[in-house]
Amino acid sequence: MSDLSQIKSSRPIPPKKFITPRRLCFLVAAITIALLPLIFPSSYWRTNLIVCAINVLLAIGLDFVLGYAGQLNIGQSAFYGIGAYASTLLIMKLAVPFWVAFALGVLISGIAGTLLSLFAVRLRGHYLAIASLGFAVITYQILLNWISLTQGPLGIYAIRPPPPISLPWLPPIVFTNLTNLFYLIAGFALLVYFIIDQLVRSPIGETLTAIREDELSAASLGIDAPKWKAFAFAVSSAVAGAAGCFYASFVGTLVPDAFFITESFSMLAMVIVGGMGTLIGPVFGAILLTILPELLRGIGDLRLIVYGAAVTLVVLFIPGGLVQAIRVVARHVLPAGAKFEARS
């Protein structure tokens, strides 16, 4: 009988209760975000917190197309760069207000992602991987060589942080303050997490998973795979575009090297180390791989060697990433009968 209770319906009946475990988790996440800057008062760690938030955004965006739709996209840095440059250029050259530029940057990245999905319609596996890599190389080279627009390797300087938000009866919230900027980006990341979480647990998520597992069978069920691939690419690249826009306003300078193909690789590493095909995994993968090189600063130049070794060893020994590791540990540590499910 107890076995029956463990069979998980793929589409649970909407809960009637107001407090559900999932909502509780989001509450815990929100409280954690609120507390983090208070735990780390130094501006060095607050800067790292913001980098973490941006990387979390990038990782969950990539995981949506890679882990859920199963599209081998290794050129995500292109959309990150397009979002950053599009929004910044709109602000600096056309004096577009920040949030309008933000929305347009996200939109332009999403459109670029849809363009790449045109290739994904015909290509699979490594062919798509190299096509997306090519897309990222071309984007990087355009950013580098279109000097009249992007100033090429000289970069764009003095990008302003998001404008203050003024609420009634409160002092205006300024984003020159690292804590406020962290709240803004992390809050946005939580919102994106919530939306993607809703998406992957909806019939859309099942549609994408069906395409990932077997495109032919999916087509035989009447699923329009090209349309849904385009959707997955669009969502994923739009999220990367949003991350790029925040990155520009946070760092204040843009150079093409920030969007070189190696940036795609580090996003991939975050998704894989965390646990591809789950949403919570890439969050922790992103945090771990952002913090790890910082913690290793003590060993100087060796730190990136250790970083590379860590990525390789995780893939070799725990290919399911942190999520798999936690599941295994939980199975051994938790008392028999206790049920542990990673929230995916």
Next chain:
Amino acid sequence: MFSVILQQGINGIVLGSLYVLVALGLTLIYGILVQINFAHADIVTLGAFVAYFVAQTLTGNYVVGIAVALIMGGALGWLINAAVFAPLRRHGSELLPLIATIGVSIMLQNAMLLLFGPIPYAFNTPYSSKVIHIGPLFFTLQNLFIILVSTTTIVLLYAFMKFTFLGKALRAVSQDRETAALMGINPNFLIMLTFIIASALAGMSGALLGPVLVLTPFAGTSVIVKAFAIVIIGGFGNIEGTIIAGLIVGLIESYTTQFLDPGLIDIAVFALLLVMLAIRPTGLIAEKHAENV
């Protein structure tokens, strides 16, 4: 004008034949394993550094440098196969070995950065200063040497694949691993052999590319990115297609540098790649692995 076109044609073919050597390694590995080895680039870079130190400081003999780079490449390829690809094979994933070798690549690049520093090395061979003039055209002895070595290597490799028993066994394994195993061919041995050959080629092409490249620990990345494009344009796993595509990319590079702008090289190469993928995704010479397209 005509002589400029001819001159850049020669330069393009020299460069292209080196790209062919790098890309052939990738395509051999892809053919037999359907996996991408991202650390291939760093074997090229390491080959260049090894040749530099052996030729410039240890022995003073460039040919010895090339030989040592070749052996080092083969050894590293064996190690990468044994440490990364062999353990991951049972997962049957397309992505895991790719990520694992990205990790290996980060390790190798930063180890080289630690050892050799970020400042580009000036790699001069005894052949690079000797210039041969034929009418309005000129090329260095190094260029002649590169064409000679790479053509010989490519011909030998081609003959090995077509006519020897091992070569036939290799092709059999890449066509159908199970059936080949039933015929008494040991796929694990042949996969190892492929890695050694492919990586030895990478090490050697690094030694030959060293004097051409801006030799830093990250030099391999720009080469490998073009090699990926070549492999796809030629058709993954296809030797003839890879050779043609490699020469085309070399020519694109030299003509773009001459008539347009060196910054546009990668854009031109990858624009060709994307056009190829859009109109003829099986590559120049269609063969197998049609399940990917």
